[in-house]
Structures are given as C-alpha cells and as structure tokens.
Amino acid sequence: MTKIIIKTEKLCKTFSNGGNQQHVLKNLDISLIEGDFTIIMGSSGSGKSTLLYAISGIDKPTLGEINFGGKNLAKLNNDQLAIFRRNNCGFVFQQIYLLDNMSVLDNVLASGLLVNKNKREVVQKAKELLIQVGISENAWSKFPTQLSGGEAQRVGIVRALINSPRILFADEPTGALNSASSESVLDIFTKANQNGQSIVMVTHDMKTALRGNRILYLRDGVICGDLKLGEYSEQKNLERLEKIKHFLAEMGW
Ligand SMILES: Nc1ncnc2c1ncn2[C@@H]1O[C@H](COP(=O)(O)OP(=O)(O)OP(=O)(O)O)[C@@H](O)[C@H]1O
Numbered sequence: 001m002t003k004i005i006i007k008t009e010k011l012c013k014t015f016s017n018g019g020n021q022q023h024v025l026k027n028l029d030i031s032l033i034e035g036d037f038t039i040i041m042g043s044s045g046s047g048k049s050t051l052l053y054a055i056s057g058i059d060k061p062t063l064g065e066i067n068f069g070g071k072n073l074a075k076l077n078n079d080q081l082a083i084f085r086r087n088n089c090g091f092v093f094q095q096i097y098l099l100d101n102m103s104v105l106d107n108v109l110a111s112g113l114l115v116n117k118n119k120r121e122v123v124q125k126a127k128e129l130l131i132q133v134g135i136s137e138n139a140w141s142k143f144p145t146q147l148s149g150g151e152a153q154r155v156g157i158v159r160a161l162i163n164s165p166r167i168l169f170a171d172e173p174t175g176a177l178n179s180a181s182s183e184s185v186l187d188i189f190t191k192a193n194q195n196g197q198s199i200v201m202v203t204h205d206m207k208t209a210l211r212g213n214r215i216l217y218l219r220d221g222v223i224c225g226d227l228k229l230g231e232y233s234e235q236k237n238l239e240r241l242e243k244i245k246h247f248l249a250e251m252g253w
Contacts, residue, residue, distance in 0.1 A: 005034040005167055005198055006055050011064035013050050013221075024050045026221040027064070032200060034166075037193040037232070039209045040202045042218030043253065048202040049171055051218065055200070056089050056169045057081045069166070086114055090160030090168040094175040096152045098144035104130070104155050105140040112162040122162070129158040133188050150181025157188055161197070168192065170201040174208060186211050190232055206248070210240050217251045225251045 013025040024047045032038055032055070040048045053059040055066055057073050060081075066073040068088065076084060085091075098107045105126060112122035130140065133154040144152055153173060160168055170189070174182035190211050193199050201212065209215055211232050217225030227247045229240055 003034040004031045005068070006030070006032040007067045008055065009065040009067070011051075011054060011066060012062045013047070013054055013059070014062045024221050025054065025061070028221075028223060030055075030216065030223060032167075032198075033214075034198050035193075035196055036214055037189070037199045037201070037212045039212035039215045040200065040218060041204070041209060041215055041248070041251075041253070044204075046218045047221045048218055052169055052171055052200065052202050056091070056167075057085050058091075086163070088166045090163070090165035092153070092156055092160050092168065092170040092173045094172040096144075096149075096156045096176075098152060098155060098159075100144050103141045103143060104135065104147070107144070107155060108159050108162050111159045115163045126158065126162060129161055130155070132191075133158055134184065148181070149177050150184060153177060153181070153185050154188065157185065157192075161192065165197075167198040167200065170199065172202060172204070174203075174205070182208070193232075206241065206244055209244055210237060215244065215247065217247070217253075219251065 008028050008030045011025055011028040012023070015022045015024060028051070040051060042048050050059070054061050057076070061074050064074065071084070073081065073084065099110065102110060108126040108130065109122055112126055113119065116122050135151060135154055135158070139147070139151065147155065174185050177185060186208060189199060189201070201208070203209055213229050213231055215225070215227040215229065216223050225247060227243065229243060
C-alpha cells in the first residue's frame, strides 16, 4: 500500500527582489510517496531548489501547507523546524560542507551524536556506513582537505544517513564530480533507496534522473509533468533513458 510522506497544498513561495515580487512556487499540490526516489527536474530558475528547501523545512513557504507525517511545517517556528530537520531529514548538496578541522569519522559522529547520545552505537553505525560507501578504515582519520571530491561526497552521504532519516534530500549531489565519481555516488543512492530510503533529488542530468522511479517536472513554479518510471534496474537503462528523453522533449526541456 502506498503511503504519502509529504503532501503540499497550495504551496507558494514569493521572493521580494529589489521591490519586485517574484512568485517562484505557485499553488503546488504535490504528494510524495514513502520509499520513492523522486527526481525534480526543470529548466534553470524554475524553482527546483526553492521547492526542495520548502518541503524539507530549510525555508518557509509564503503561503500554503506542507504536511509531513501529520505536521504542517508551515506552522513551525525556526527552532521547531531545526528539530524537525534533525530528526527526520538528511541533506546532500553539490557543495560538500564537511568540517575541515575534524576527521572523516568525527564529521559523521558530530551529526550522529546530535540525535543519539549512545556513542558506541553511533560509532558502530558510522563505521558500517563508511564501509558500505567504500571509505575504508585508513581514511577515517583523514581530514576533508585530504579527500577527493568523490570521497568527500560519499562521507557527506554517510553524514546525511547517520540518523536514519525518514527522507533524504539531495540538490545536484553529483554536480561537482567527474563521471566515475558520480556513478559511484549514484550507486549509493540507488542502494539506499532499494533498502527503503525515501529520496528526493534535484538534478539537471538525465543519467542521474535514471535512478529515480518518478520524475516531477517544474516549469515556472508549476508542476507540469509527472513521469512514473518503475524501479531502477541497470538492465533496463536504455529503455528508461528513452522514456525520460521523450518526457523531457514533451516538457520542452
Ligand atoms: N533567497 C532568495 N531570494 C531571492 N530570490 C531567490 C532566492 N532564492 C531563489 N530565488 C530566485 O528564485 C528563482 C528560482 O530559484 P531556484 O534556485 O529555486 O531555481 P532552480 O530551478 O533550482 O535553478 P537552477 O537549476 O539554476 O539551480 C530564481 O529566479 C532565483 O533567483
């Protein structure tokens, strides 16, 4: 049975830019399904990141409701939103904000210990996750500046997953990586999703979009396309790519 994890009603976001009102999100009614790997696409400036920030509680909507597990995020104050994000959400961005003065392991532990005070459990989980993403023990005491971009992003994903978030939000997570590193990072997202992790990812890239099972297309702050792809499978890549190309062509991408 499908379960809705996030539902927006008439979600609007307006920015005031130099006295001009810019209506970036316009009355969006979206239902996101638990366990889905939802991709958000659309041309530059269409409002993808703004939507991601609103539904993840990073930013507040101007109008409308965002229902997350029975809570209307639009009604929470900044402190309540911070607690909500810490307990429910994981974030991976294009820029990898690891703390430079902390080792790889400590970067992950710092996030984990905010939620779980049992250090032994957090250390064990951090090590398991690091191994799962291919960061071996000899790298755990390294500092972020000693990592490649791909390694740093994999540590960033571990940090995002350490508190077992109900949903993982990613904004162009492979945007700064070469294609080999991108694929290995995307494999981690795929595996997490196959293990039941709900993911919402913004991307410009068709190969990244292949990993999702649903693509929402945003144009001028309105959802104008919703493609269901079924579960990711490497064997069906060509077929999926054709579907996505056709969909994007219809959207005028
Ligand atoms: N904090 C802000 N203050 C004012 N305007 C903003 C702010 N954030 C975003 N905007 C404006 O909202 C519009 C949508 O921005 P957004 O970053 O959501 O688009 P996007 O679809 O993610 O674009 P891109 O693909 O280029 O990253 C842009 O015109 C942007 O300038």
